[in-house]
Amino acid sequence: MFKDLGIPTPAFADIQSQADLDAAVASIGLPAVLKTRTLGYDGKGQKVLRKPEDVVGTFAELGSVPCLLEGFVPFTGEVSLIAVRARDGETKFYPLVHNTHDSGILKLSVASSDHPLQALAEDYSSRVLKQLNYVGVMAFEFFEVDGGLKANEIAPRVHNSGHWTTEGAECSQFENHLRAVAGLPLGSTAKVGESAMLNFIGVVPPVEKVIAIDDCHLHHYGKAFKAGRKVGHANLRCKDKATLEQQILKVEALIAE
Amino acid sequence: MFKDLGIPTPAFADIQSQADLDAAVASIGLPAVLKTRTLGYDGKGQKVLRKPEDVVGTFAELGSVPCLLEGFVPFTGEVSLIAVRARDGETKFYPLVHNTHDSGILKLSVASSDHPLQALAEDYSSRVLKQLNYVGVMAFEFFEVDGGLKANEIAPRVHNSGHWTTEGAECSQFENHLRAVAGLPLGSTAKVGESAMLNFIGVVPPVEKVIAIDDCHLHHYGKAFKAGRKVGHANLRCKDKATLEQQILKVEALIAE
Known part of the structure; x- marks a missing residue:
């Protein structure tokens, strides 16, 4: 396709x-x-x-x-685009997200601002959504190669790299998926502050330490801890990029403990 | 007391x-x-x-x-302060909220910025919280009288005039109440944008119209509609005060339909 x-x-x-x-x-x-x-x-x-x-x-x-x-693609970066399409064809896109993986598992997603490839990613994604007459949220993963994009994977659902939207966007991917499927008006995909999502893989650090970090929103899945299993994530929503970078380091330090 | x-x-x-x-x-x-x-x-x-x-x-x-x-107090305004006190005595306060009632029922709450009576309200509330060695969220309602405050009511729980914090504060009154009771560190009570809450009394306007309003977050209680009963509320979280005022008018127009 x-x-x-x-x-x-x-x-x-x-x-x-x-x-x-x-x-x-x-x-x-x-x-x-x-x-x-x-x-x-x-x-x-x-x-x-x-x-x-x-x-x-x-x-x-x-x-x-x-x-x-x-x-194998010698990519310079991996980005994903979370898109949502309503029953009437209206389509909205969240800002492109930079993703970092570790052993094939998503580790960190950072929402971008005015990414130079945003328009291209939206164009490619629109073609797929229209072709499938799709309704709901779909995630598109791209490799950044030579200043362009190569499609890697699509996921016909809400996606881990869109989890930051719970606190970081005006209307989350989850709410927008439901709005789309229910035939309701789509909500704004605009960012609220500067956001990132860090997955907790295998184990959630001590809750009292995670939530003591300012701007940090813990999502704990209540699953048994097991190596390689995603058992929670932290969403950071900060007032600016500099603060976000500091807070990412704090969460990463907890993960490394 | x-x-x-x-x-x-x-x-x-x-x-x-x-x-x-x-x-x-x-x-x-x-x-x-x-x-x-x-x-x-x-x-x-x-x-x-x-x-x-x-x-x-x-x-x-x-x-x-x-x-x-x-x-009867010839008040110029009604404000409430949502406070949260942790087991170790740490206390945090949300920004003062301006409340408007109709027939004794809260209709509109607007979170303030740098309210001149914030420090006084915090001082009064702190005395009560400390005296009771209270743990959790407590709401204090005050009348604004002659540039000072007169205590009207206190509610030893999360409060309707704090519902805006779900989207409008870094950590909501609900999460902070649980954090306090569970002995976890309190979350930030800082505002995210400019917020207001409008109660839906008796009936929730058509959902598709409520959520079509930008920055509007619908909280629908799923209760039977009944005159005088709170059956939902809308939280508005906007980028600035001017936008907030416009969006309040839109929700009020829906309520009046």
Whole structure:
């Protein structure tokens, strides 16, 4: 669909067998990422192939299920766009978010201001939403490559990289999703202050320390702590960028404790 | 308690009988307000006495229960202070709120900026909180009289005139009440933008019209609509006072429809 809509993507190929994989590696080259077509998230259901020996037997290793091979993109940054489309076609976009991952899991999202690629990301995303006659929130992940964007993934739902909107936007992605689905007017996607979201992966630091940080809003999922599992996040909403950067360091320090 | 703590109040007297009432009216004068000592809210359990004939039989009319007679205060405004006190005695205050009532029911609360009586209100309230060794949120209602304050009522809980803090303050009265009771650090009571709260009394206007107003956050209680019952409220959080005033007019116009 991306190709038909004129949206750049990394090189990729359908993989139904180890023979498909070998052929695709020969064509696309290494490094590349092999991803299962379904049920992948947080780095699960994917493997980075760097050397020829990484390719051997890898199709079976991922369960011999339909996969995609994706050429590795030398990106300078990863951004996501949270969009919402109403039943009547009205579409709104939140500011682009800069994302930082660790071992395939989103670690930090920072809402941008006047990002130079905002208009391009909105253009690409609009094409997809219109083509699907989509209603609700959809998240678009892009790689920043050579001053442009390559579509990485889309998620037809509210998205982790939009969690900051709970406190950081006039109307959150959650409320806007419900408004869209219910046929109600969409709410403003404008930022309130400067915001970031930090995921708590495996463990939530002591609550009394998290909430003692000014401008910090704790979202605790009440899940059992387990390595690699997202068990909460902190939303920071600050009066300016400089304060936000300081407060991010404080939350990161807690996470590192 | 107010008297012992040096906090001005309207003139008042304990009323246990019609004879008490007659004597108190003779001493305090008219107009005055007769209030039941318990279970009064939203104008219920009280009667304004303006003329001598209003006094006749009024004690029985309010159920022959213990009452207070309160001298009518020629106030220039009504403000409330939402305070929160932690287990360790740390106390924080939200900005003073200007309240407008209609038939004894709160209609509009507007959060102030740098109100000249903020420090005085905090001083009076601190005395009460400390005396009671109180933990949690407490609301203090004051009359503005001759450039000073007279204590009207206190409510040992989160309060309708603090509902604006859900979107309008860094940490809401609800979260701060829980933090206090749970022995956690208190959150910031600083304002986020300029805020007001409008009660929906009897009926919530059509949802699609309420949420189509920019900066408007609908809180719908899901209660049956009934005259005189609070069934929801709208919180407005705007970037400046001028915008806030415009948006208040829009919500008021919806209420009047």
